Each structure stands twice: as C-alpha cells, then as structure tokens.
Amino acid sequence: MNDVVAHESFSKSARTPSGAMPYAATETAARHAIYPPVSIRIGEARPMTRNGGVRPGIGFAKLRLDLERAWQAVMHLECREALVIAELIEHHANRLSPTVAKTLRCELAALRAAALVLQDDEAAALPAALAARGPGVSAVTAHIALTVCRSVYWRLGELERFHAVERVKLDTQLGRRQALAALFDLALDAAVALDQMRFSAARLLAAHALEIGRRFIGKQVPADAFPACIVAQVLYEQGQVDDAEALIVARLATLRESCTVESALRAYGLLTRIAAGRRQHGRALVILSEAEALGARRAWPRLQAASLAQQIEIEVGRGRIEQAESALQRLAALVALAGLADEARAASRNVSFEIARFHTVARARVALACSPAAVDIAALREVHRDTVWRGGLYAAVPIALLLVEALLVTGQRGEAVEVLVGLLRLAPSVGLHQTLVDCSARVAELIEAIVQQRIVAVSDTRELLPYAGMLLVHRQRDASETHEPFAARRPHAGAGLSERERLILALMGRGLSNKQIAVELGIAPETVKSHAKHLYAKLSVRNRTEAVTLASRLDLLRMPRSVAA
Structure with missing residues (x-):
C-alpha cells in the first residue's frame, strides 16, 4: 500500500463509525477471543506475534486494526491495555510517510488523552488532548480531544475554560466511539449542573446521556455508570432515597468490575450516606472498605481518601475515636504522597486539592470529638471558600454544616446561626433537601431552635420557618422508617x-x-x-x-x- 492510498484509507477509517468494526457485533467475548488482554506494562514494549499485537515489519492495515483494538479497550475502560497498545503502535509509526504518521499520531494522542483522563490522570491527559487537535484530524478524533479538555477543566474547577471549549454538533447516527464522547459530554454537563445545585437540569442531562448510550452503544456500556450515579444523587437529594439506592445497586456488579473513578466516588459515597442515614453503620463501613480496596487496586488516591474520610465520620459518630484516628493517619499518609507527587508534577492539582480537602474535613471531625478547642476553623473556612470558588457548591454544603458545628462548640453561636440561615435561605430555591435532613444532631438542634424562634438571628427568619420545620419532620420520619421493609417506604x-x-x-x-x-x-x-x-x-x-x-x-x-x- 503506498502512502497516498494509506492516508486515504486511514482518513476513511477514522470517519467510519466504530460500530462498523469487524468484531463489534460480538462484543466482549469476540474481542477477547481475537485479542487477549495485554498483560505487559507501559515501557515494556516488545514484539507480539500470536495475539493480534504489533509485529516487526507491520503494515498500515495492521496498525489500523491494532488502533481499533485500543479504542475498544478504552470503551470498556481497560485503559492500561489501551495505553500499552498505543505505545506499541507509536513504535512503528516512524515507518510510515510523514503525512500518514502525523494523522496517526493525532489519533493516538486522542486515545491516550481519553485513557489517561479515565485513569484520573488529567495532568497528562490535557497535553495529550491538545496534541490531538490540528488540521486534517477526523471529526471523531477532534470530538474526543475536546471532551477530554472539558473533563480536565471541570475537574480543575476552571469553568470558564470548560464552557469556552467548542461544542461538537452531533449527527443523527453516531458511531460507537463518537457516541461514547457524546455520552461523556452530556454527563459532564450534568455534573456541572449538579455541582451548582441545578438538580432538575442535572437529572435531565444525565438521563439524556443514558439514552445516548442505549441507542448508539448498546447494553454493555460501563461508562454510563457516571450519568446513572448523577441521576441517583439527584434522586437522593430529592428525598427518593430508596430509588437512588436501587439504581446504584442494579449497577454494582459493573462498578466493581469496570468503572471510572468519578462513578466509584459517587456510587460508594452515596451508598454509604444512605446506609449511615438508616443507622446501618456496619454496612456503611463494609461499603467503604470495599471502596478503599478498589481505590488501592486501581491507583485512585481520591477514592481512597474519600473512603477514609467517610470512615472517620462514621467512627466519630459511633464514639470509636481510636478507629477514627487510625483512619486519619492513613489519610494523612495519602496527603503526604499527593504532595510529593504534586511537587514532582506527577499528579494533578485536582487530586491534591480533593485529598487535602478530605483530610481537613476529617481532621476537624476528630477534633470536634476529642478536643473542640483544637478545631481549625480557619482551615475549614478556607477549604469551604476554595470549594465554592472551584464551582463545587453542592460539595461545599457538608463542609458548611461541619463549620456550623465547629462554630457552635467553640462558642461562636451567632456566626453558626448566620451560616445555617444562609443555607436555609438557599435550599428551597435549588431543591437542597436530603443533605440537610441527614445533618448532625447538633445542627438539627439549632434548626429546631430557629423553628421555635428561641434564637434571634441578625436577619428575619420567619419565611424560613415552614421549610425548616419540614426538614425536622422528615428527619423524624426517616428515623422511624429505618427498620421498615423497603417496599413500605415512600413512593418511588x-x-x-x-x-x-x-x-x-x-x-x-x-x-x-x-x-x-x-x-x-x-x-x-x-x-x-x-x-x-x-x-x-x-x-x-x-x-x-x-x-x-x-x-x-x-x-x-x-x-x-x-x-x-
């Protein structure tokens, strides 16, 4: 095949919906029959002759087939395998003409960007995504690169850049690869809406993402756990706790086998909140133990840190301070490792920020239980401010509730009331509900004092009384329903x-x-x-x-x- 024909063939195959791949119809079984999973590590590239891998003297058609294999690995969230294949293809790209090699490298860059962002490594994903853009790049490759850019900007809290990224106009018929990019695009929009507590918009966008997956990708779509978890988070916040739990439980097998870190964070975190809200502390700790193990196995320090922070919250609530302090030590070790990686520029700012946030919050919880005077209120204020500044309004709510507690126990009751009143003013307009219902006993007592008008706030709180009273009623109802059969609970x-x-x-x-x-x-x-x-x-x-x-x-x-x- 000469270079001109090779380039035309490559461009056509790049524009061809990946649903038309020779082995797509038989899904995972056929893919593994033709291409057994790669077991070598990145940097250990060596010739492969029997398993469909790259061989010395390989032709362009075989490179193209191996590239499709790598994309299939990405779609099934087997990102390490995809990166290994990409490295092997890159090794042989120099044998092609400069024009063909350039086009090939752009698609390889997009593939690497997608695999890296799915591995929670946006520090490396963004340069790869930017390298994938340029003249002559196929529409599908450009779409994937743009989606990765949006994902990185969202995780870094750079929402102006997120919204400034060019949006891709979708065809009525999408190939599997572009459909996956479209699914993630919609899921990212849903995640931003959830962050900003636009719950109805988040649910609609996430539901649209799920529909894209069903229509254009098929039944086996591990990546759609991300929008499904967003739907579950909205259901939870709207008080449909049983529905939220059931939606995640239906996907647990998939989540354990193949998921993104964002899906795992949301799924395990929400299941834990639900179990803790029902006073099922033992079950909550089992869920968190599984999540921490998954984080260690997949090298996801964010998931490990989130799991440890929730373990600390539960152990403190049960009065098991020794266990909480042990978990806090493990969390502090993760903070130190993230700091070292950040200095070496081997980790993203987002990972370091989130792990540090989990540590600050967990440390405050332990201090509240052991020595309230030692609570670092300034650190809590700072992490709350930074979370809001990065666009995480929803993530900032639990921190604000913890700050209310810290202010109460340190005698700063007036400020605690004002922070809580601010939340109560915001909550009805955005649909914030279950997080406030599940607040701590100290915060609930303060809400009750406001409802009974035993506290005089700086501003008038009379318009807040109906909503605040409803929160207390729902809190009592949830407590009474803890031991009721699942089907006997509220409508679903x-x-x-x-x-x-x-x-x-x-x-x-x-x-x-x-x-x-x-x-x-x-x-x-x-x-x-x-x-x-x-x-x-x-x-x-x-x-x-x-x-x-x-x-x-x-x-x-x-x-x-x-x-x-």
Whole structure:
C-alpha cells in the first residue's frame, strides 16, 4: 500500500463509525477471543506475534486494526491495555510517510488523552488532548480531544475554560466511539449542573446521556455508570432515597468490575450516606472498605481518601475515636504522597486539592470529638471558600454544616446561626433537601431552635420557618422508617410506569423473552420491545437484567391487580 492510498484509507477509517468494526457485533467475548488482554506494562514494549499485537515489519492495515483494538479497550475502560497498545503502535509509526504518521499520531494522542483522563490522570491527559487537535484530524478524533479538555477543566474547577471549549454538533447516527464522547459530554454537563445545585437540569442531562448510550452503544456500556450515579444523587437529594439506592445497586456488579473513578466516588459515597442515614453503620463501613480496596487496586488516591474520610465520620459518630484516628493517619499518609507527587508534577492539582480537602474535613471531625478547642476553623473556612470558588457548591454544603458545628462548640453561636440561615435561605430555591435532613444532631438542634424562634438571628427568619420545620419532620420520619421493609417506604420511580409496562416488567421477572411476552399478551414483539425501551428510560437502567434487579429491589415484579384479578 503506498502512502497516498494509506492516508486515504486511514482518513476513511477514522470517519467510519466504530460500530462498523469487524468484531463489534460480538462484543466482549469476540474481542477477547481475537485479542487477549495485554498483560505487559507501559515501557515494556516488545514484539507480539500470536495475539493480534504489533509485529516487526507491520503494515498500515495492521496498525489500523491494532488502533481499533485500543479504542475498544478504552470503551470498556481497560485503559492500561489501551495505553500499552498505543505505545506499541507509536513504535512503528516512524515507518510510515510523514503525512500518514502525523494523522496517526493525532489519533493516538486522542486515545491516550481519553485513557489517561479515565485513569484520573488529567495532568497528562490535557497535553495529550491538545496534541490531538490540528488540521486534517477526523471529526471523531477532534470530538474526543475536546471532551477530554472539558473533563480536565471541570475537574480543575476552571469553568470558564470548560464552557469556552467548542461544542461538537452531533449527527443523527453516531458511531460507537463518537457516541461514547457524546455520552461523556452530556454527563459532564450534568455534573456541572449538579455541582451548582441545578438538580432538575442535572437529572435531565444525565438521563439524556443514558439514552445516548442505549441507542448508539448498546447494553454493555460501563461508562454510563457516571450519568446513572448523577441521576441517583439527584434522586437522593430529592428525598427518593430508596430509588437512588436501587439504581446504584442494579449497577454494582459493573462498578466493581469496570468503572471510572468519578462513578466509584459517587456510587460508594452515596451508598454509604444512605446506609449511615438508616443507622446501618456496619454496612456503611463494609461499603467503604470495599471502596478503599478498589481505590488501592486501581491507583485512585481520591477514592481512597474519600473512603477514609467517610470512615472517620462514621467512627466519630459511633464514639470509636481510636478507629477514627487510625483512619486519619492513613489519610494523612495519602496527603503526604499527593504532595510529593504534586511537587514532582506527577499528579494533578485536582487530586491534591480533593485529598487535602478530605483530610481537613476529617481532621476537624476528630477534633470536634476529642478536643473542640483544637478545631481549625480557619482551615475549614478556607477549604469551604476554595470549594465554592472551584464551582463545587453542592460539595461545599457538608463542609458548611461541619463549620456550623465547629462554630457552635467553640462558642461562636451567632456566626453558626448566620451560616445555617444562609443555607436555609438557599435550599428551597435549588431543591437542597436530603443533605440537610441527614445533618448532625447538633445542627438539627439549632434548626429546631430557629423553628421555635428561641434564637434571634441578625436577619428575619420567619419565611424560613415552614421549610425548616419540614426538614425536622422528615428527619423524624426517616428515623422511624429505618427498620421498615423497603417496599413500605415512600413512593418511588416505579410509580411512573404504565399498567402495561408494569405487566411486561413482571413477565420479564419470570424469565420470559420478548417473543414469549408478546405471545402471552397477544401483541407484536416490536410492541414489547417499544414498551421495554420506555420502561428502561423511566427506571434509568440499560437492559433487562438491570430492570429486573431494580424492580425486585422496588417490589415491582408483582402482577398488576387488574391482571392478577
């Protein structure tokens, strides 16, 4: 193949939807049958001759096939494998003409950027994404590079740059690779909306991301755990705690096997908050232990730090100070390692900032329990201010509640009241609910004092009384529901299913296929498929397995009364 033909072939294949790849139809099983997972580490590149890897004297067509293999690895979140393959391809790129090699390297840069950002290494991902842009780059490659840039700017809290990145106009029919970029784009928009406590917008954007995954990528989409977790966070904040838990539980197997750090942070963090809110402290600690182990295994210090911080919060709440101090020591070690990596420019500012934030908050919790006078209120104020400055308004709420506690125990009651009143003024307008319901006993007592007007604030608080009173009622209700059966609790998302959808879901739970359900109901299989698609969207799940798992958790697998009768 001469260079001109090679370049034309490369450009066409770059524009071809990756759904058209020879082995895409058979998904994971076929991919591993043709290309067994790479087990070598980066930097240990060596010729590979039997497993579909790069061989000495390799031609352009084989390089292209190996590149598609690397993209498949990224789509399945097997990022280390993708980076190894990319390094091997780069080794042979010099044998191509300069024009072809340049185009190839741009796509390799986009691939590396995607793999690195999924590995939580935005310090290396951003330069790679910027290197992937340039004249002659395919639309798909450019889209992926832009998505990585947006992801990095979001994580760094640089929202002006985030919003300034050029948005890609999507085709009506997306290839799998561009669909994945579109899914992440929408999930990033949803994450920003959640950060800014625009909960309804966050849920709509995340639901749209899930729909993109269902329509253009298929059932096995590990990356869609990210938008699913955002939907769960919104459900939780709106008081639909059981729905939020069930949505994550339906994806736990996928999360344990293959997920992004953002998905893991949100999923494990939310499951822990729910368990702690129900006073299931032992279960919460088991969840956190699993999360910490996952963080260590995947080299995700942010997940390790978040898990340790929540462990400390639970142990302090149970009065187990020795265990809390032990976890705090492990967290301090992570801070030190992050600092060393930051000095060596081997870690991103975001990772260092978040680990330091977890440490500041956890240290304050231990101090509150042991020696309140030693609480570093200035450090709490600073981390709260920095979190808000980076656009994390939602993440700043728990810090503000902790600051209220710290101010109370150090005798600064007036300031504590004003901070809390500020939150109570903001909460109804943005839909902040469950985080305040789950506040500490000290903060709840202060809310009660405001409701009973035993405290005179600097500003008028009369308009806050109905909302503050409702928080206390819901807090008492949640406490009484802790030991109730799951299905006996408040209404859930399943209430939005139609009678026919509930019937089809119940038949799915009995193991019937779409064709068998169609025969049972006397309707066309296409109609069953359409109903299934709608109920998947309403339940925010990807496939039949997740729908049945979630329905079982929500007690939706019983036949509707009209049919049962």
